[in-house]
Amino acid sequence: MPARIVVLGGGVGGTLAANLLSKELGRDARITVVDPTGMHVYQPGYLYVALGQANGRWLARDERTLLRRDVQLAVERAVRIHPEAGTVQLERGGNLEWDFLVIATGARLVPDQIPGLVEGAYEFYSLEGAQRLREELRRFRGGRIHIGVSGIPYKCPPAPVEFTLMLEEYLRERGIRDRSQVTLLSPLNRAFTIESASKLVQPIMEERGIGLTTFFNVEEIDPSARVITSLEGEKVESDLMIIVPPHRGQTVVTDSGLGDVSGWLPTDKLSLQVEGYERVFAIGDATNLPISKSGSTAHFEAPVVANRIASLIRGTAPKANYPGQVMCFLETGNGKATALRFDYEHPPVPPHPARIWHLAKWMFNRLYWETVPKGRIPEWAPMVRSKR
Template identity: 35%
Template sequence: MKRLLILGAGTSGTMMANHLVSKLPKNDWKITIVDQYKTHYYQPGFLFLPFDIYTTKQVKKNGKKFIPKKVEYIQKKIELIQPEANKVELEGGEILNYDILIVATGTKIAPAETEGMDGPMWHKNIFDFYTYEGAKALRNKLREWKGGKLVVHITEMPIKCPVAPLEFAFLADSYFKNKGMRDKVDITYVTPLGGAFTKPKATETLHYLLEEKNIKEVTDFSIERVDYENNKIIDYADTEVEYDLLVTVPTNMGDELIEKSGMGDDLNFIPTNKATLQTNDYENIFAIGDATNLPASKAGSVAHFEAEILTENILRYINGEPLKEEFDGHANCFIETGNGKALLIDFNYTHEPVEGSFPFPHVGPLSLLKESRTNHMGKMAFRWIYWNMLIKGIHIPFVSATMSEKGKHFETIEK
């Protein structure tokens, strides 16, 4: 019997197990998924945890309950991929052979990459919110914080969910207003980009919102170090930004397993065909989600769209058929703007976020690139969709894996 092996039981890996279990020839293929962690986190919920919008119980569940019963589940640390030998080594020396490998090992924060970031003030007045531990520690800090200079900072791109730092700044504005202490908090948004977001069209809208909410913006800030003794971040041009509370998005990197296995780029992301999701160097190895080096957003919606296309390409590969070059970088992201409102953006490799309606042309009910309470309700509903549909591999009705052009006015991105 042949083996399809999935590394990682996060969003992407769990989705692929659910997609493939009913589609692979049952008598010919065995599916195995490996992950060292017992808990599955709803990572979009980490944004809401610091503001007491979500509880800890709402963002985590036992991961095994989402793995199909017909899929072999191994809870062990993965030590090494041996791509030339079609083998994976687990802790304790256990060896798994595979015929097809899907790498879904995600991305992790790496605060140690920046001098001073994870020093003695880490999780005291320097916080992340991209981990469960960081978001929970920040929640506890915000509950008792009396105000001062709040700096929301991005170290470098790419990062998981590129809009999340902006959302944090917007939600912080709303949070402190509701606590009656907004006048005691100075919020500054610091980014290495030339503007608020990676896409120029969306940047215009988001810059306006930052101004409207009296959030200062520092752009083109390439951090060199954190001076935790004097509460400053300093960039390579010696620009300094002072803080009392620093909420940072550290460097995001692929799993160290990828580096040890000699399969990644400088940030441990796997070189992957951006249209087929087959890795560039190994025809029987595929990568998905945050583990790839694709020029698409590292976000749950992207992994969802990738999974639908990768499932078909796995079946085509097994049958000796040409792979579909179909994935277009489609991303569909809500952006919380505070005060019970949100934006929605829809874009891909070649098209900017545009105004219009989603998912139905001219009808909606969600509006693109405009604040609305309906969009906020959509963002809140996504947690239910995630736990009950998305990671179970259930198609979300009316939402296509590739970007629909119906009812939208597009501006093509120049290559």
């Protein structure tokens, strides 16, 4: 009888894991992906939507078209996981039974955790948010813009810095840069979570006249007074507040009693097994791992999970471990970008911003649909494939 594998979530990690398992196990497995929308969204594109460089249509595809033919897709919301019974309860009734479970449910945005955030601020972490911000930026004629973060962890750590640098360029192109002040509010004492990347971007920010306020964790927004207050007790007045909302794990995880206080799954950093459960694995933003919440992380984790499950089904000792590998690009504006490649043991040594990295990111964005979810890593990207 084929092994029953259920994958919760049709994002990068879930889709890739399902396809790799299907490729590896063929008829030895019956694989079902459960996703509440049935749509696969390329979230790195939100940034471009907000700045009017892309439209939303490019960012979403029917999940069915990305899965191998023998992988089943259930467009359903999973509401409860019962790891002891080996079942997942679905919202519309019924249970799915599994021998192996992959939880790749991602993160959810909880803007209502910060008073005034929904009413007073803009964001580019959802398609609706990015489209709303694009309209507001079109109406913008100058003033004080603040870009901030209301808690760590949040998805794609470079995004606020990247957005800030790209926004500065956008304002110049619109001819309203001299009437605008751009300030990054960083939760840390530097611009970016990773020190080496901070050292690279801070001089660029300075050169372009972008302000940096450090140790500013957004606590509250007063939409009528247009004031942002930090946890550290500082207040800034702003004409346009662009704030990354707080993130939490999905409700199916917390409702099942599997997450920590924020809903992240306690996950073994090497095997990616959910602690306490040999047959339950976690991928991507859903984990509590001390590594970036990003598509790249999920991209590198999915093969490890697929390999481990295949080994367990075949009765061989699982060997694959996740070394904490992440690779992403960071746009620095003016048609240039840098690349961040790191793992648990090796912090990134980003190259000086250059056009080649911007082109690499541009190409990656376009090739994404035909490569990453389907397990075809582009041959032109040796830096993605290489091991340190």
